[in-house]
Amino acid sequence: MATAQATPVRPARSGTGRGPLAALRERPAAGKLLLLALAAAVLVPLVHGRWGGGAWPDALTADLSGPLGSVTDWIVSNRDSHPLFLYFFGHISNAVVLSVRGVYLVLLALGWAGVTVLAAAVAWRVAGIRLALTAAASFLACGLLGMWVPTMQTLALMVVAVLASVVLGLLLGLAAGLSDRVFRILRPVLDTMQVLPAFAYLLPVVLVFGIGVPGAVLATVVYAAPPMARLTALGLRGADGGVMEAVTSLGATGRQRLLTARLPLARKELLLGLNQTIMMALSMAVIASVIGAGGLGDRVYQALSAVDVGAALAAGIPIVLLAVVLDRTTEAAGRRIGAEPTGPALLRGWRGWGLAALVTAAVALVGRLTDGRVWPDDVTVAIAGPVNTAKDWMVDHLYTGVPVVGGTADLASHFTSGVLNPLRSGLTSLPWWSVLLVVAALAWTIGTWRTAATAVLAMAAIGVLGVWEPSMDTLSQVIAAVAVTLVLGFSIAIGAARSARLEKLLRPVLDVFQTMPQFVYLIPVVALFGVGRAPAAAAAVVYALPAVVRITTQGLRGVDPAAMEGARSLGATPGQQLRQVQLPLARPSLLLAVNQAVVLVLAVVIIGGLVGSGALGYDVVFGLAQGDLATGLVAGAAIVCLGLMLDRVTQPTARRQRQES
């Protein structure tokens, strides 16, 4: 906020004619840039003389393919004999298989009626009657789509993965919440884990655990535990000092203080953590189908390989429904905490839960007796056919020859040759040290020297790994897709911020785009845009757009009404209001939107390897497909570095806000 208000004042101040040093002090960004320029002036000639410009110098790379290859060989030949596998990984893997199987069998035993009633009852208890109806309807829809068994498989996997993530996250969060040292060590680790595109670390997991459920669950836990840990730590650290003092003065022991005061006070953060963990686990459950997780993700993935958008959608819809039900339920539970209990006394507290359990048991029993355990095959709605017809129609009419704008194929080819190609050749022809300089300058102007150092080191690591060129290729795709996302997202958000009706209409659309597994988009985008980098960019835009629209709309709406009123009374036109009041005041939100766009786009551009986006994404896919740890892991590491760099470069005060939102 402070920077935003300072903006209009600046020209006046710098014009007062004080010394240059004072001016610099008032403009820290300029000072930083000057310092950087000085350093560059000294270092660049040295570096340039020694290693030259252009791509990253070979002398500064480390070839990891040898050692990584031997690691692969070692794992393959020792997997069924070495104690590390027999007594450690083996038991983990066993435990995962047993627990997933246990949950799955329980779900099957409950039958479709039992599961539906159970879901509705839980939603009713924690979130109210409306969500109970939504939950029931959603589960019935999964059955109607003919996806009952895969839905239960995904659910079983989710239950185990979420439980494990929550336990792990709680433990990490507790440690970080109670000890400053752990907090300091853990924070960068969690930051990094959140920036990681999930696709990048499937390969090492597969190598150790093989394809199938254990690896999938573990990959999911790695991906989904950080938000729980982060929010737990946040909640514990934020406990009201006054309350804590009061508890201490009453003579409570450390453990009592934790259990009776700190944890209960952090309930809201804990629930938010749970909510985030569930959403991330669900998105990972789909990606993990690439390594044989089974369930709905597998159906989507199989449909993808048969170029069958309809079937992919039929499996994608249950995922969206699960996501919506789980998200809304946990969100409502969080909102309800501390609220007065409502409804008749008979249904409050434990009695309500007992009633819910009783009804569920009764329905499950009836289902069993009437042999209604598995969803009846003949009560399904086949949507695949109509969806495919609709898609074919769309493709037929949009691919070429649309008047004025040209067909999607032309659009894609213009985008590729007009935007992606020049951007890529520009980035790859930039001298490597200048890329580092630009990164440093960007990161330092918006952040601290620490963020700048992280960003530069991450970028340098990419060079050292020997994948400078593909990384620049991927970077060019990310930049192009982010630009499109921001243009579209900001324009939609400006509209939505003005009209409550538009925002309301948009909400379900955004929900669907955000939770629909990215694999579902991949085939329609190929049909529309051909093979290459353009369809990958299109899929990335679709995926990242909702977050940008949401954050921006919220930011624009949150602008102080008094400031708006003031502008209006001064006779500002709506356009002026937007440019001179709303946008500057919403700057933190806009920056956060940029940051989110970057992170989300990167995640999809990688999956774009499946539709011909090449570069790092292709290398990861290749590594997975060929079991080639050297290629896959190096590309994965480069993606992580790229993500880290992009996150740091676009993330000023955003970190704190993301935790709160």
Added chain:
Amino acid sequence: MNRSRTRPLVALASATALLTTAGCGAADMTKQASPFAAPAGVKTVTLSVQSWVGAQANVAVAEQLLKEKLGYRVDLVQTDEVPAWDALSQGRVDAILEDWGHPDQEKLYVDEKKTIVRGGDLGVTGHIGWYVPKYFADQHPDVTDWKNLNKYADQLKTAESGGKGQLMDGSPSYVTNDVALVKNLDLDYKVVFAGSEAAQITQIQQFAKEKKPFLSYWYQPQWLFNEVPMVEVKLPEYTEECAAKDPKDIDCAYPTTPLQKFLNADFVERGGDAADFLKKFHWSEQHQNEVSEMIASQRLTPEEAAKRWIERHPEVWRKWLPQE
């Protein structure tokens, strides 16, 4: 190591020991079935499905027959080829029905570790090559020889291939020497990887709809030939010596491969009827294509396609069942 450090270690060790004695000793992660397999406790078979439709056709027919005639429950796992070998050796899947030749894996798992055994010919012969659409070859008959390809590079370029012609490759998991071939044969082409077969098929269909020329890595048998007729481009003849070269130096065509089945070694021993059945599974390209096309073009579910084929050809599959 001080005392406080050792204590958790001792605890961990004793916990492991407890688990070991309580459980089944060492947990062999190579012997774990999918948690979703056989909830009712019946006989099961797990088959690996590869991403191309021909492989889906094999699996769909085998699945139906195993279910209907032999009373098995069948689980399917979709993976890429190399991970599938890995899974087969670990016992995560019981059989691969269509393998296009993975000499490294064969040597490691079949000859050395003996965790996988050969299951014989599938009956289908596979061939990989470079193809152009028939409408293009009809106009320019000489495009079907690699020596003339450079003449056409200009017509075959796309936004993705830059100034060169585009040679479209498919999934990174497929066997391919195309990058080496383009280089060693001095072709003015760029290999563009579609990244998945799905993307490649979609792109070919789009090209065909507009009658645009294209050059693509493709293979037979494949149902798409019925929809988009294609002609093979002649590459330098395949020889054993050429195939034995370093992958970077290969400069000849792909071999013609009788496709193979592979089974998990334990499964062959204990698999009973199912293992017998899968070993005997043997059909022709025509039969496979019949099923593939029902799946891919007519958009039947693999299950429905397999059912129809089974109804029409009892004489073929009857021989695969155990003699009563």
